[in-house]
Each structure stands twice: as structure tokens, then as C-alpha cells.
Amino acid sequence: MEDHGDLQSLLLATKTGKEISEYHIKLLQKQNIRTVEEFVNANKLHTKLALSNDKMEEIKRELLDLCVRRIKFKKIYQCEPVSYSTGIEELDNLLDAIGQPLRPGRVWELVGENDVGKTELLHTLAVNFVCKQDDNQQVLFMDTNLDFDSERLDEILRKKKLTDEAIDNYLDRICVVKACMAEALLSALQDLLGRLKSSKGSSERVSDIKLILIDSLSACYILYRSSYDLNKGRSFLTELTVVIRKLAVEHGIAFIIGNTTFSLDEESAADGDEEELSHTEAVNPEDCNYLGDYWSSVCTLILSLELPEDSIQENNLRVLKVLSNSCGIGEGSCWLRLTDAGII
Structure with a gap:
């Protein structure tokens, strides 16, 4: 019928x-x-x-x-998948090779030890995203480490030899939320989700947010690593996962979430030990972050930013490795360079 x-x-x-x-x-x-x-x-x-x-x-x-x-x-008029360029040629080539270009709805994790350059990479991606998008799409930078540097963004943009008017426009499209506590981060994302739902059909610019960068999730989660707060930590991760997936799937927002790596011999610090955690170079998908096994299933792609081998003397070189990829090839790497113009 x-x-x-x-x-x-x-x-x-x-x-x-x-x-x-x-x-x-x-x-x-x-x-x-x-x-x-x-x-x-x-x-x-x-x-x-x-x-x-x-x-x-x-x-x-x-x-x-x-x-x-x-x-x-x-x-x-058949809809083709929309892919965002990261603005970093080597990184884009790697993403194409492993079958996971940056697209709406993707949730990625960027891991690495402290001071390896994760924040610098996120700053660069924020600038490149707004420069590559011509329809006023915005980036939301969620700063949990208090490391966001607007002057650094201005410096990267000026290296592109842009006019003052263009620089001001691009900076205006990078929104910043400071959230040092896990509750503040979750509340900010829940508020965004609520505003997106209520703004359907309206001209509110919140609907222009297409990329969310979180730097870093481990910074606001570290207080939940004690055995006393373990259940609170799991509850937080569950709620966070739900809101991230809703923003990604229902509203087409891409996520890149920064996280800090640690080694297995530091796991005892989660039992209430107040000793400061030292960071090592060991990076494995099974033990790559402070968030435990539960978090490993949340992101479709996990990338590791690492220092090169000792034989390579250039301090400004970094290697970006694929740790896991649920959408394609699970291995691959590319070289990145830290410059005054950001990471290239």
C-alpha cells in the first residue's frame, strides 16, 4: 500500500x-x-x-x-560529509590516511605529558578553525588549567599577516569559558546544550559553535582520583559523557579533549596519596590518562603528542601518534613543529 x-x-x-x-x-x-x-x-x-x-x-x-x-x-543535493581542515598539512594528511578527518560530531582526545605542547596545539587548532571557516562558525575553548592565552592567539594570527579588522573578527569567534572544577565544566556544557535546544529557529549565535576544545579534562578531574571520591568521579564522567554525546550527535559539534598521561606505577596516587604525580613518556591506550578504563570508550580517536627520540636534537619538534581509532586505521604518526606562528 x-x-x-x-x-x-x-x-x-x-x-x-x-x-x-x-x-x-x-x-x-x-x-x-x-x-x-x-x-x-x-x-x-x-x-x-x-x-x-x-x-x-x-x-x-x-x-x-x-x-x-x-x-x-x-x-x-545529496549531503556529503563535512570535513574541517585543521590548518596543519601534516596532521590533515595523517587524518586522511587513517580515515578520520575532523568532522562534525567527532569526539577526539589529545593526550601527552605536561609541557609537551598540548595547549599550544589546541591554541593553533582554535585559530586555524576560525580562519578556515568563512560562515562565522565559532570555537568554544574550555580552559580548566587557566592556560588560555589570548595574546598568544593574537601573535599566531599576526604571523598570518592579517589586517587588524580580520584579527579582531577571528578573536571574537573564539569564545572562552574558565572552569577549574569538574562541576563548573559539566555545568557549562549542560548550559550550552540547553541554550542550543531553546535557540532552534532563532538568531542566537550560540548555534554557531561547531568546535569545542577542552584543556584539559584531567586538571578538573584530579580531585576525584582518591578512593573516597571514586564514585563521584564515575558519576561525573557518566554525566559528562552524556552531554558531550548529545552535543556531538544532536548538534554536530566536534570535540578535542586534552588530557594528561601517566604511568602505571603512579596509580597508587589514586588511593588518596597526596604526593604530586610525576609524568613519564609511557603512553598506552589502556593506561593513557587519569580518567580510568571507562573513559577509553568515549572518544573515537586518541592522539598522543610526544617528545621525539633523544637522537633528534631539535627542541621544537614533536611527534603526534595515533593510539586508537574506532573509525579506521589504528596506527600512524606525523611530525609537528613548534613555531612563533603556532604548531605547523
Whole structure:
């Protein structure tokens, strides 16, 4: 009956086919003619419907013409996946090679030891994103480390030899939220989700936010690593995961979440030890961050920013490695360089 309904609607959309009455539709149904193909290929259909042969041929011609135009329209306007350039050629090449370019709805994690350059990379990605997007799309930079540096963004933009007006416009499109505590981070994301839901159909610019950078999640989660607050930590991660996935899936926002790595022998610090955690170079998907095994299933891509081997003397070089990838190839790496113009 669904095909029959489709055939009827198509007939009514043609000029001559509008003369087909409900009585004719019932006759077609009795003849088991329910699709356009069956209608066009039926023999002596004009006699069965008591219509002239010329009129029936005209209906078939108009019907076929309508179907062809609809197929072409669907093909021309079929939505292609939107991919964002990171503005870093080596990184874009790596993402293409592993089958996971930066797209709306993606949730990525960037891990690495302290002072390796994760914040600098996030600053660079924020600048490159607004420069690459011509339709006023915005970045939300969530600063939990109090490391956000607007002067550094201004410096990176000036290295691009932009006008003062362009620089001001790009800086205006990078929104900053400071959230040192886990509750503040969660509340800010929940507030954004609520505003996005209520702003549908309105001109509120909150709907222009297409990329959220969090630097870093481990900074605001560290107080939950004691055995006393373990359940609170799990509850926080559960709520955070829910709101992140809603923002990603329902509103097409991409996430890149910074996190700090640690080694297994430091796990005892989670048992209430107040000794400061030291960071090592060991980076494994199974033990790569402060957030535990639960978090490892949240992000579709985990990237590790690391210092190069000792044999490489240049201090401004970094290697970005793929630790895990749920959408494609799980191995790969690229070289990045720290410069006055950001990471390139």
C-alpha cells in the first residue's frame, strides 16, 4: 500500500496525471499495479482505465520525466560529509590516511605529558578553525588549567599577516569559558546544550559553535582520583559523557579533549596519596590518562603528542601518534613543529 500511495502522489504531481481519479487508483490496485515501473510497463492500460491511448502515453511520459528530475535533484543535493581542515598539512594528511578527518560530531582526545605542547596545539587548532571557516562558525575553548592565552592567539594570527579588522573578527569567534572544577565544566556544557535546544529557529549565535576544545579534562578531574571520591568521579564522567554525546550527535559539534598521561606505577596516587604525580613518556591506550578504563570508550580517536627520540636534537619538534581509532586505521604518526606562528 505504501508503493501504491507513492504512485498516486506522483500521478497527482503531473499535469495530465491529475485526471486519474480514486476509481482509477482502485482499478490499478486490483491489477496489482502499485509502482511507477509497473504502471509504465503495463500492457493496454488505457483500456483497463477507460482512457484514450494518447492520454495514457502523455501520463507515462510526464511520470517518467518527473521521476528522472527527482533522481537528479536527489543526486545533486545529496549531503556529503563535512570535513574541517585543521590548518596543519601534516596532521590533515595523517587524518586522511587513517580515515578520520575532523568532522562534525567527532569526539577526539589529545593526550601527552605536561609541557609537551598540548595547549599550544589546541591554541593553533582554535585559530586555524576560525580562519578556515568563512560562515562565522565559532570555537568554544574550555580552559580548566587557566592556560588560555589570548595574546598568544593574537601573535599566531599576526604571523598570518592579517589586517587588524580580520584579527579582531577571528578573536571574537573564539569564545572562552574558565572552569577549574569538574562541576563548573559539566555545568557549562549542560548550559550550552540547553541554550542550543531553546535557540532552534532563532538568531542566537550560540548555534554557531561547531568546535569545542577542552584543556584539559584531567586538571578538573584530579580531585576525584582518591578512593573516597571514586564514585563521584564515575558519576561525573557518566554525566559528562552524556552531554558531550548529545552535543556531538544532536548538534554536530566536534570535540578535542586534552588530557594528561601517566604511568602505571603512579596509580597508587589514586588511593588518596597526596604526593604530586610525576609524568613519564609511557603512553598506552589502556593506561593513557587519569580518567580510568571507562573513559577509553568515549572518544573515537586518541592522539598522543610526544617528545621525539633523544637522537633528534631539535627542541621544537614533536611527534603526534595515533593510539586508537574506532573509525579506521589504528596506527600512524606525523611530525609537528613548534613555531612563533603556532604548531605547523
